[in-house]
Amino acid sequence: MAGETTADAKSRGLFDDFGAFRTPTVEDFTSVLTHGLVVPDANVLLNLYRYTEQARGDLLRALGGLENRLWVPHQALVEFWRNREGTLSDARSSGTQAAAEMASHAEQAVRTLRTWANRVALPEDETDGLRTRLNEVFHGVQEMIVKVGEGEWQNITQDTSTDPVIAKLEPALAGRVGAPLSQEDYDKAIVEGMRRVDKSLPPGYMDRTKDGVGAAADYLVWEQILREAAQRQCDVLFVTADGKEDWWRKEQGFNRGPRPELTEELRTRGGGRLFMLTPNRFLEVAASALEFSLQEGSVEDIERIERIGTDEATHGGWTTGALQELFDRLTYEGYGDRVAVIKYAAEMDSVADSASIYDICKYPADRSLRGFTKPVTRLAGQLRDLKKVPESAVYVMKAKYDAGPGPASGFSVHPLLVPLINSLPDEDKQ
Template sequence: MATPDETPRPGDLYFGFEAYQTFSDNDLREVLRTAMVVFDTNVLLNLYRYNAETRASIVDVLTALGDRFWVPHQVMEEFWRNRERALVDPLGQIQQTVEELEKLRSSAVDQLRMWVNRAVVSKADEAQVEAEINEAFASAAELLKGLIDETSVQRARSTQNDPVLSLLEPVLAGRVGAAMSSETYATAVKEGKRRVEAGEPPGFADIAKAARGGEGPSGDYLVWEQTLIEATARALPVVLVTGDVKRDWWRFEGGNARGPRVELAREMKSRSGQRLYFLRPDKLLEIADAVAVSVRPGSVEDIERTTRIEDEGAKERSHGGWTIEALEVLLRRLNYEAPVQEATIRFACQNDGYVSRDDVYRLGEYDPLRQLKGFTRPVNRIVQSAGSTDSECPLRLCSCSGSERAPESGSASNGDLDSKRRQDTDLTSGGLIGLETSYKSLEAQGSDFRYRMAGPSEMTLT
């Protein structure tokens, strides 16, 4: 069995397929003793969400790594850009929890009063139970508010009073990469955007950032390119520590993140001659004894808990995160790979939301006898390859059986369409096709597609 320090030779089982090789914790310990360790932005920002013991454990590891610890310039750019937001995030989380508790308290009181109306209960007993409910929820809310000192958080906005910066400043001294030249930066941003549109890693999962200023969706590629340059200069294998598990970075098997995407591992090997490894921050602490660090009790669990909360929050935010600019980027890719479907979507947007069956055939220059079996598949495939799951899909075509009637105009929700989703069917006089996005749903019965606005803002694709 090949080990991390053995480079596969031509003709070997793993030669050219190193990304598929998995390693034990002991193997990873060996890697950690010699590799360049790179931190992604999310790991640094999460120091504001971890408790003091966990922060100290992570900084202990960074100190032990010495000069082998390195941070790309783009990571620091993103860190400073998002620092204050991360700083106050715990306050927002507590406030949100308190608001949810208030909703539950109100619901509990309502249930009590409904029960009282059906039972023989004295007013005094009702008042006592209601008072105890109110007191219990109020006590829980006060306990939550006391967990974080808001004054200390606000004071930490000043870099002079920020405990995280106090920990990071000495360990980052001399370990942050230099900024790219303006010419190199512009070239990298252009390449990053090209990869997003082409669905090439890394960064295509950030297509929703296409409308943002600066580097837009190219941030991940800038981190990657700077890491490639540094790995080449140092001639060391690379361990990237990241809390994000996105499909434009990780290779998934059976829904589980197994390691770097094959394309990234091969690009690292081609550019630098080095191997690439990915670690989650909790795994980094689990193998920290490799660099003689004793992790404080509860640190791994603290990271796992924070990661779980972040993952849940990301799923909640993803549905509304697609801007018109981001959809335009996606449609440009559709134009390359599924031009008829892309033209059909645009035609509907430009013609009061309707596309007749004849128009679909005209747009595709199809033979009148041709069936439209599988018409939805290219759109769904491309969207999924961009890193979207069923729960966060920004654009999806759905086919339904002709026996099911379409909802009345303006009445269908994404849930209604979900209940009617079927395998791809022919677009015939009885067919039903629906297009869903974060902002629109498209319905079709018989010969027409029908758009309906739904979401935080109306959009027109031109």
């Protein structure tokens, strides 16, 4: 390092300037839980509406046991209240959605049975018997899904005066929520947040597709954490279900800890060490440090929700199942050529040029590509209406215009979908 003396160099050790690479010990986590600042992200609070009643109770018990070490940035609560009713609605409809999907699978199973029965000339009475047995099984599963869903959600409503989640959160967060930034500081933070997004600097740049200044929301949370940690001069444990690389240092696909840049920024701003945990790991660590018993299955339920959320966030709101259903619907309606183009674009770094599209689809040279994306957009919209992908899900395919108005030069798929598309099985090779 320029200007560094020999004495300075000899004073350094293995983890000096590289503290982010030190694996936290049980003692480290116990220390920050009992003497530091524990900060849950907005997604942790929102996911309380997605957990089972048992898992929700255990996580709320852990948060409540932190007492004055618990602190929530004002921006995290902005995100909580902005998204609470949408999250509640999505979670409440999950049982209905699952039941509807089960009905769709039942119809497909009956069609498959009928096709097979016709092919082997199975007698009609035997076919009817098999169809009846199939319908009974699917109907039984649907009834159980609806029963469990209704029991789980019967006490949770949009009414905050009767919401059991709010009833527990309100006393737990009393006096433990940060103040909003002044207008001047807020404006400066927005500018800095958008700069970081533009330069791919953590945190928040993975949210660059959000509208307006929404991409700066993570930085607002981070700036408020930095200020509170500097004031308390303590270590920080940030608990988040956000598994993206603009928060986490990833090694071979695994989250190993906070980004080194964030660790260093906290230190230079006057805080202590930075630790990060997902909600399920936080629950395990907190139960040990705060000495309370977890109910069986709570950690697994929280981990399941995290896994779903990580998949959706990583792939722009799409999951493997939703994307496969889109492809199936396109093929069923006779638009298998669109599926082929989407897969080709994913293999070609997200773009399929017009010449390749004519070749893949075997179109005559005088055919126009106008409206080529309409079936994809329409069917993706249907999946949004069915709540199989969120409203915020990224586009699947859109036209590219390299030379301004006129014929499309090609079509692209959203970059976040490329690894997901490439992971799907190639039906032509099966």
